Amino acid sequence: MCIHDIYFDHGATTPTRPEVVAKMLPYFGQFYGNASGVYRLARESRRAVEEARGIVAKAIGAGEKEIYFTAGGSESDNWAIKGVAYANKQKGNHIITTKIEHHAVLHTCKALEKEGFEVTYLDVDAYGKISLDELEKAITDKTILITIMFANNEIGTIEPVAEIGAIAHKHGVYFHCDAVQAVGHVPIDVEKMQIDMLSMSAHKFSGPKGIGALYIRKGVRLNNLIEGGAQERNKRAGTENVPAIVGMAEALRLAVEEMDAHTQQLIRMRDRIIHEILENIPYVRLNGHPTDRLPGNVNLSFEYIEGESLLLSLDLKGIAASSGSACTSGSLDPSHVLLAIGLSHEIAHGSLRITLGYENTDDDIDYLFSVLPEIVNRLRMMSPLYEEVLKGEKK
Numbered sequence: 001m002c003i004h005d006i007y008f009d010h011g012a013t014t015p016t017r018p019e020v021v022a023k024m025l026p027y028f029g030q031f032y033g034n035a036s037g038v039y040r041l042a043r044e045s046r047r048a049v050e051e052a053r054g055i056v057a058k059a060i061g062a063g064e065k066e067i068y069f070t071a072g073g074s075e076s077d078n079w080a081i082k083g084v085a086y087a088n089k090q091k092g093n094h095i096i097t098t099k100i101e102h103h104a105v106l107h108t109c110k111a112l113e114k115e116g117f118e119v120t121y122l123d124v125d126a127y128g129k130i131s132l133d134e135l136e137k138a139i140t141d142k143t144i145l146i147t148i149m150f151a152n153n154e155i156g157t158i159e160p161v162a163e164i165g166a167i168a169h170k171h172g173v174y175f176h177c178d179a180v181q182a183v184g185h186v187p188i189d190v191e192k193m194q195i196d197m198l199s200m201s202a203h204k205f206s207g208p209k210g211i212g213a214l215y216i217r218k219g220v221r222l223n224n225l226i227e228g229g230a231q232e233r234n235k236r237a238g239t240e241n242v243p244a245i246v247g248m249a250e251a252l253r254l255a256v257e258e259m260d261a262h263t264q265q266l267i268r269m270r271d272r273i274i275h276e277i278l279e280n281i282p283y284v285r286l287n288g289h290p291t292d293r294l295p296g297n298v299n300l301s302f303e304y305i306e307g308e309s310l311l312l313s314l315d316l317k318g319i320a321a322s323s324g325s326a327c328t329s330g331s332l333d334p335s336h337v338l339l340a341i342g343l344s345h346e347i348a349h350g351s352l353r354i355t356l357g358y359e360n361t362d363d364d365i366d367y368l369f370s371v372l373p374e375i376v377n378r379l380r381m382m383s384p385l386y387e388e389v390l391k392g393e394k395k
């Protein structure tokens with residue numbers, strides 16, 4: 001980049017930390033051995049992978065043998081859901097999820113519906129939370145899997161994960177949790193929360209892209225997704241991506257170590273943005289839960305504005321943000337998450353997601369405040385609807 005952008009899109013991906021890159025580098029040109037080899041060079045690769053596995057396991061309270069490396073969050077979600085569905089067909093064909101999942105979960109469920117599985121998509125309330133009552137009522141004797149996200153990638157709402165785990169286990173149903181937005185950002189304990197499978201992805205916590213993991217509780221019955229060699233104890237084929245695995249573990253180790261400090265800083269900056277904008281710009285609403293939300297997530301709807309125009313104007317000022325999720329951009333449909341929390345199409349279209357990272361500063365936020373009100377005002381002046389509103393106010 002030749003310009004210095006202010007990066008407010010950490011929910012889409014994060015810059016890889018320099019310490020992480022440094023830790024990865026030797027595993028490209030120096031320790032490049034295939035971890036399956038029988039010579040010394042391979043042993044170093046194998047040692048590094050197993051050390052990384054231990055670090056990742058510890059970060060979520062899992063056992064080392066319960067962590068399987070994958071190519072990222074989407075693969076982990078596909079594996080957990082399809083793997084359990086195919087392996088437990090005799091027991092039942094019913095899956096429970098929510099209307100606000102990431103597409104890696106929603107589209108996987110849709111694909112399974114075409115194969116004869118039945119899926120219940122739970123509603124959420126105005127804050128994006130599921131109802132535990134509705135969850136329990138949705139369980140039948142055919143239910144084999146509950147898949148519900150830890151924290152939503154668009155509006156940041158954190159679901160009552162431990163309570164979901166308790167309900168799942170009471171009924172003998174597996175619980176998969178897409179925790180891609182949560183790992184490295186909020187404390188997670190798969191034992192206390194009774195999670196059976198958990199998806200994570202390194203590039204959402206300052207690690208490299210294309211590497212993730214699926215935690216699979218010992219004893220869970222699921223089929224393989226990627227067949228081939230005997231890697232990952234015969235469960236996930238493919239030569240181990242050693243540099244990425246090492247980078248993922250280092251990023252997660254640092255994220256857990258620094259979590260308390262980062263959380264404090266992020267919540268302060270997040271709430272500063274929310275309060276300042278709600279106070280100074282009219283016709284704006286906050287999406288997501290006011291307190292049970294990811295530390296770095298701000299999601300606002302600006303009435304009488306197109307979110308895309310807002311993003312383009314911010315981009316011209318050197319600010320990178322998003323509307324809804326990156327996957328939704330490019331399509332004309334408003335975000336399924338914003339519709340699920342009850343927003344009208346018009347209001348959903350005027351949404352802005354700002355996701356902060358630990359390297360953001362108050363100067364970044366001051367700069368945002370210095371350009372945003374003018375942009376919002378200019379865009380609204382082009383809206384015929386807003387003209388009507390102004391006339392109404394004068395009366």
Ligand SMILES: *Cc1c(COP(=O)(O)O)cnc(C)c1O
Pocket residue numbers: 011071072073074075077102104149151152153178179180181201202204210212
């Ligand atoms: C980013 C994301 C994914 C997909 O992860 P990738 O590593 O990009 O495949 C899945 N679920 C959620 C909630 C995400 O935020």
